[in-house]
Amino acid sequence: MQIAVLLYDRFTALDAIGPFDTLGRLDGAEVVFVSERPGPVRTDNGSLALVADKGLDEVTRPDIVIVPGAPHPEVQMENPAVTQWLRAVDATTTWTTSVCTGSMLLAAAGLLDGRRATSHWMFLDRLSAYGAAPTGERVVFDGKYVTAAGVSAGIDMGLTLLGRIAGDEYAQAVQLMTEYDPQPPYDAGSPAKAPAALVARLRATDPLR
Amino acid sequence: MQIAVLLYDRFTALDAIGPFDTLGRLDGAEVVFVSERPGPVRTDNGSLALVADKGLDEVTRPDIVIVPGAPHPEVQMENPAVTQWLRAVDATTTWTTSVCTGSMLLAAAGLLDGRRATSHWMFLDRLSAYGAAPTGERVVFDGKYVTAAGVSAGIDMGLTLLGRIAGDEYAQAVQLMTEYDPQPPYDAGSPAKAPAALVARLRATDPLR
Numbered sequence: 001m002q003i004a005v006l007l008y009d010r011f012t013a014l015d016a017i018g019p020f021d022t023l024g025r026l027d028g029a030e031v032v033f034v035s036e037r038p039g040p041v042r043t044d045n046g047s048l049a050l051v052a053d054k055g056l057d058e059v060t061r062p063d064i065v066i067v068p069g070a071p072h073p074e075v076q077m078e079n080p081a082v083t084q085w086l087r088a089v090d091a092t093t094t095w096t097t098s099v100c101t102g103s104m105l106l107a108a109a110g111l112l113d114g115r116r117a118t119s120h121w122m123f124l125d126r127l128s129a130y131g132a133a134p135t136g137e138r139v140v141f142d143g144k145y146v147t148a149a150g151v152s153a154g155i156d157m158g159l160t161l162l163g164r165i166a167g168d169e170y171a172q173a174v175q176l177m178t179e180y181d182p183q184p185p186y187d188a189g190s191p192a193k194a195p196a197a198l199v200a201r202l203r204a205t206d207p208l209r
Numbered sequence: 210m211q212i213a214v215l216l217y218d219r220f221t222a223l224d225a226i227g228p229f230d231t232l233g234r235l236d237g238a239e240v241v242f243v244s245e246r247p248g249p250v251r252t253d254n255g256s257l258a259l260v261a262d263k264g265l266d267e268v269t270r271p272d273i274v275i276v277p278g279a280p281h282p283e284v285q286m287e288n289p290a291v292t293q294w295l296r297a298v299d300a301t302t303t304w305t306t307s308v309c310t311g312s313m314l315l316a317a318a319g320l321l322d323g324r325r326a327t328s329h330w331m332f333l334d335r336l337s338a339y340g341a342a343p344t345g346e347r348v349v350f351d352g353k354y355v356t357a358a359g360v361s362a363g364i365d366m367g368l369t370l371l372g373r374i375a376g377d378e379y380a381q382a383v384q385l386m387t388e389y390d391p392q393p394p395y396d397a398g399s400p401a402k403a404p405a406a407l408v409a410r411l412r413a414t415d416p417l418r
Contacts, residue, residue: 014230014387020257021223021360031256040249040260047240048229051249051258100388121388138392150388151230152364160394172397172407178223179309179330179359181398182391183347185369188381189390198381 001029004062004089006102007041007052008076014151015068015099016050022158023064025174026166034059036081044071056085061092064161069100069120069151077108086111095161097146099154106145107132115142120150121191122203136192152189155180210238213271213298215311216250216261217285223360224277224308225259231367232273234383235375243268245290253280265294270301273370278309278329278360286317295320304370306355308363315354316341324351329359330400331412345401361398364389 003024005016016033024031035041035052042049067086076082086109090096098106103119106112107130117132117140118124124134138149139157148157159180163171188194212233214225225242233240244250244261251258276295285291295318299305307315312328315321316339326341326349327333333343347358348366357366368389372380397403 012230013226017222017226021221024254024256031254033257045233045240047233048242049260049262051260053258138390139394149390150386152387152389152391155361156392156394163394168395169407172395172403173411175393175395175397176400176403176407176411177359178361179398180361180391180393181347181358181402182361182389182393183365184384184389184391185348185365185372186377186381186384188384189388191385193390194381194385198378198385202382202385 001026001064002059002062003029003031003064003066004059005031005033005066006068006082007033007035007050008070008079008082009042010044010072010075011041011068011070012100012151013043013048013050015102015154016066018152018154019066019097019099019158021178022155022174023066023162024158026162027170032059032062036079056081060089062089063093064095064097065089065093067098067102067105068154069098069102069104073101073104073123076105083109093144095144095146097148097157097161099148099157100150103127103132103147104130106147112145115145116140117142117145117147118149119147210235210273211268211271212238212240212273212275213268214240214242214275215277215291216242216244216259217279217288217291218251219253219281219284220250220277220279221309221360222252222257222259224311224363225275227361227363228275228306228308228367230387231364231383232275232371233367235371236379241268241271245288265290269298271298272302273304273306274298274302276307276311276314277363278307278311278313282310282313282332285314292318302353304353304355306357306366306370308357308366309359312336312341312356313339315356321354324354325349326351326354326356327358328356
């Protein structure tokens, strides 16, 4: 069982690490970080690099692919090396997954046509322009395609998919070992729950960019 | 404002990335990843490396230090280069923080003597052996020392500390942009909530190691 995590310049770290430290704990799985060119790949604010140990050409048949998002997904949506790789590996994956605007990359590769899917809340409208059927759910399954909402939703996706693959008890063990008993200090984690003025302000000016 | 994230061989990725993608979004903050030797640092299961851009000797006066945990904290607890650096930078930090067993490193450096603190649930007993007063809370403030429970608790700590520093509205904006509206598929994230048999089994055999 091989799990490939796609990295690309200016991705969001937590998008990748949420599934990595949950689903990636699958017993016997080999997790490989892959990018167009092997080596350090910078995250969205530039202050951290994760190392991609393999190039795209070295990872051709992963069982699971995980695509993180970025504040500017359009860069990779227009990168044929990435979209072609996604289409190629998707032909043989068991699960094709994304976190946050990673679903925009899947959609640009033509993999979400007519499928229920989600993305970062700011991108749900744009997702439909690529033929997907956006939902406001946090983790969306449509066949083998699993998409998660923004950034931190990758943890919920990782545990949910881990449960499907390895069983509830195994996933609960990973939840307990990662002490995932969330206690956010505020209740502002979705546009439905956050103050309306804040949602409006963020739609206009995005602090992550 | 400089935020230093300590990396060391076999740390847990999410411990570092949770605070990084919340507290690290502090406006105007420079985040620097630092380790004994600059370069790639492998996470606990070996399948990922994060890059430390700076060595310990290059980061001498961070305003905030973040210490992630590891399944085997004892290795760094006995590493004088790390414990001496922690003591040295702590002399001038505004906030000294940890996630998971990162608090064991702070304790080994003598920084938690008589202080309320937390750690991964499996390590609370051991924390008291170093003079700290363990609590079962998820995020613990004692003066400028902020410790978080296991792995994912670093997200809650990051948002909570961000609110203290930058105000509630700013922290809520980061919560919304990271869509931190957790919906775990199970309710097994703490030893009090998980099935007792699972807790007992994990105490005996730890899947993260």
